[in-house]
Amino acid sequence: MAGVSLGTVSNVLNNSAKVSESKRARVLEAVQAVGYQPSQLARGLRRETTNMIGMIIPDILNPFFPAVVRGAEDVAFSNGYRLILCNSDNDHSKEIIQLNELRTYLPAGLIVIPSNFSDLTAQAESYRRSGAGVVCVDRLPRNWSGDSVTANHEAGSYNATRHLLELGHTRLGIITGPLHLTNAKDRLAGFKRALKQAKIPMPPEYMQETTFDKQGGHAKATILLRLIPRPTAIFASNDMMALGALLAVRESGLRCPEDVSIMGFDDMDLCETTNPSLSSVSQSGYQLGSAAARLLLDRRQGDTSPAKNIVLKTALRLRDSVAPPTDEAQYGRPAKKRHGRPL
């Protein structure tokens, strides 16, 4: 149509070789006229790599993950990459299936928020062999030695715990997530470090491990609240758990923050709309995602430096669910049943 050969068109479109101005113009004109778009499929087949970035997350319904996805998508899109999104449902076998199939698209890279118990070492190796980077986000699989982007879970919960201690709390309970997940483990570690530093003991029953959801938080908070002496502050390893804890406090006829302070982690939107509003450790899912995508693109540009572990800062977001312990709470006040206010 432009009176030139196939190869010349390709050269124009990819700037892969010098093309005379006149022909280049003719080609571009024709491209405009027909609305030609190169087939990404054929291009990928030939180049042995595409402009897709695979992204595997546990569950997009968990309100924390969409932010990560969006951060990754923004960076990817503005650099000409597209995202293929899969939910692993925290199911490692589903994750493996997705990993294997995604690879046959020859993606430019892979961003993974690992499922429970995932071990991606072998898979990542095979991706790397085909020239695609793999970045883990938020939590790390067992023995992970590749690139990663995480928040500073340890420091975040250390600071949050410090704050509770400085307010005068001396009996602190923690509701921790599944300890095989690195993020749960790290958050617990920060909590323990702060306690140890303040020389505050932590009886084992003050630590309750459960799943990262409202039900878990509710069940374990109920247990904590029945302990004698009762903790005056509860650190929940994420906001969903904190929400469950808030409910449990209400149901136990106690008040937050007067009887029990509650601290969450993640700083999701719901923190602002609960009653009382939830104090929380803020981490930016968006930045997690965008940093991961950027890391991937750097690798693709030829960055072959050793594995990078990007660790993002957290910030303490104080709201109404945290206060100094009242004397009453400190020295014991019976938990009488009251009508719960709605959350």
Next chain:
Amino acid sequence: MAGVSLGTVSNVLNNSAKVSESKRARVLEAVQAVGYQPSQLARGLRRETTNMIGMIIPDILNPFFPAVVRGAEDVAFSNGYRLILCNSDNDHSKEIIQLNELRTYLPAGLIVIPSNFSDLTAQAESYRRSGAGVVCVDRLPRNWSGDSVTANHEAGSYNATRHLLELGHTRLGIITGPLHLTNAKDRLAGFKRALKQAKIPMPPEYMQETTFDKQGGHAKATILLRLIPRPTAIFASNDMMALGALLAVRESGLRCPEDVSIMGFDDMDLCETTNPSLSSVSQSGYQLGSAAARLLLDRRQGDTSPAKNIVLKTALRLRDSVAPPTDEAQYGRPAKKRHGRPL
């Protein structure tokens, strides 16, 4: 490796021709051994279609959309399809770019939640020509004549409004979304129908149009609350707006539901955690997404019936933000400034 030719392997993998049991077994064994996975790229190139489904949504950070995505992904994945996700940011030009590029992947179909002012007629036509279906979800672009899946916005808000009327409210305000969006338009229509049927007049200032977010809801609710006589109930066209309205009520020194009832739309998670908890019209994003994916797969199986418009039911979810009007509210009670309780 299995001692057979290329074509036989292909026949085994696709069941495309009879293959003797012995060879079939040998092939499968070899496939297992090497962990062979066919290249989706090459397969797509040859078949002129892939197992990808493109999905374009306005913004995954809007808490309503992830549910739609998840619904679509579940159906797609369990049928062997994958989702390519793009955020249009409600920007029609970005949407067009994505539409054009996505097509070059020869996707099996496209699921779109249209951006503002989008007109997809031409694009959809070109997808259809290449054998890929297009389904619009939640809202419809101008002049859309193709497949769609939406909630019954009109009936949902009609019922919600009926409920308010039955409680005895006679002065109802509405905060509506941008009226060029079909979902906003339909919700308004349901509201108006209920009012008309009850022979309740609606002065124009009782209707406020704004964006589908908290800020919009807050601003417009503030205006509604200053009207004399003040409405005793406010219907917000989505939950984010309802949340903003709740805030505005608080700031005006009024109480919800005693002075003003508030009704939302969408029934998002946050409805349960606000204070008071928000009554809302529930629509299932998950079902919206899964129905859309199913529709697409049907089309692919050869369903060539005329355009389908699947309309899903809504349900009224009553919580604490709605109550009969008090005499005080009904006959006028000064709005004195009070200390706001946190939401």
Next chain:
DNA sequence: TTGTAGGCGTTATCAG
């Protein structure tokens, strides 16, 4: 029932 060969739309190589 099995094998062979052509071509899907690109890009890279290489000769002109």
Next chain:
DNA sequence: CTGATAACGCCTACAA
């Protein structure tokens, strides 16, 4: 600087 040509991995006629 440009054009012809071979491959990328797969599927599908068609031939054996």
